[in-house]
Amino acid sequence: MSIPIVVMVLSLAACSGTAEPPVSNDPPAPVHEEVTAPEKEQAPDTTRPQRENFDLMTGEGNQAHTATLHQGEGFSLYVFEKFDFDAAEGRLSLSNHPEYYVDIEFLPANYDLKQLEAAGTEELEPFGEVSDFSGELVEHPLGFAELYLQASSGEGISDYIVWKSQTGDAFLFRLHNPKGEEASDFASPVLVSLSTVQSDS
Numbered sequence: 001m002s003i004p005i006v007v008m009v010l011s012l013a014a015c016s017g018t019a020e021p022p023v024s025n026d027p028p029a030p031v032h033e034e035v036t037a038p039e040k041e042q043a044p045d046t047t048r049p050q051r052e053n054f055d056l057m058t059g060e061g062n063q064a065h066t067a068t069l070h071q072g073e074g075f076s077l078y079v080f081e082k083f084d085f086d087a088a089e090g091r092l093s094l095s096n097h098p099e100y101y102v103d104i105e106f107l108p109a110n111y112d113l114k115q116l117e118a119a120g121t122e123e124l125e126p127f128g129e130v131s132d133f134s135g136e137l138v139e140h141p142l143g144f145a146e147l148y149l150q151a152s153s154g155e156g157i158s159d160y161i162v163w164k165s166q167t168g169d170a171f172l173f174r175l176h177n178p179k180g181e182e183a184s185d186f187a188s189p190v191l192v193s194l195s196t197v198q199s200d201s
Contacts, residue, residue, distance in 0.1 A: 048198070052078050057188050067193065074106045075171070078196040080189045092193060099178055100186040104197060107170040113146060113162065116172065120149045120160035123174075128153035141195040146170070155179055161194075169199035 050069050055062045067078035070085040077092070079085045084095045093101035124130045133148040147162035156178035164170050173194055177183055 048076060052196075054078070054080075054192050056080075056192060065189070067196070072104060072106075074201070075104070075169075075197055075199050077104070077193055077198070079193055082185070083189065083193070092190060094182060094186055097180075097182045097186075100176065100182055100190075102173055102175040102190055102194065104194070105172040105174075106199065107162070107172055109170075111162075111170055116162055117147055117149070120147065124149055124151035124158055124160055127151035127155070127158040141191040143195070156183065163194070163197075165198050167199055169201070171197055 048069055051066055052069070053064045053066050056065045065080055067080045069076055070079045070087065072085070072087050072090050077085070079092065082095050083092060084098070085092050090104040090106075091101050092104065093099075121130050128151040130149055130151050133150060134145055135148075136144050137148065142161070142163050145161050145163050147160070149160040151158045156176070158177070159173065159175035161173040161175065162170060163173060175190070177186055
């Protein structure tokens with residue numbers, strides 16, 4: 001008779017064991033919390049830091065300078081001290097010498113490079129003889145330009161550049177660097193800033 005009693009005790013224990021799982025249904029709640037946590041952590045990855053350090057070539061060699069993120073129409077870029085950025089116009093210029101500037105234009109996906117080349121040549125001809133530096137740019141912040149037209153004269157340098165960001169978005173840069181004491185202060189920082197232009201999409 002002792003064997004059936006043991007069997008009954010075991011079966012009761014098994015039954016009482018099945019009565020406990022509802023209590024173990026509580027753990028899924030923390031699982032949901034763990035799933036949402038990484039989503040919150042990933043959010044900063046889609047944004048750019050508010051400030052970044054960049055090496056700029058100066059008369060004393062390369063020096064680290066801090067730039068602040070600015071928002072334009074459909075794009076953002078880093079801007080150094082002594083520069084102003086007009087988001088509505090897409091114009092980056094020297095604060096105290098606004099005649100030193102570059103206009104930034106976000107190009108549509110279906111832009112016509114040949115058409116832009118013709119327009120750029122016509123636009124630059126009044127400033128002097130137009131040279132074409134399109135392609136790989138050695139030791140240049142932009143690295144590569146689909147189109148790089150430049151006109152130089154005794155009055156300064158004007159550039160007409162079609163450039164693609166790392167995300168594949170194309171931009172048109174119209175750069176005006178008049179001859180003067182501020183020319184060198186303008187050229188290096190502005191080209192580094194242009195290399196940070198990035199679409200919001």
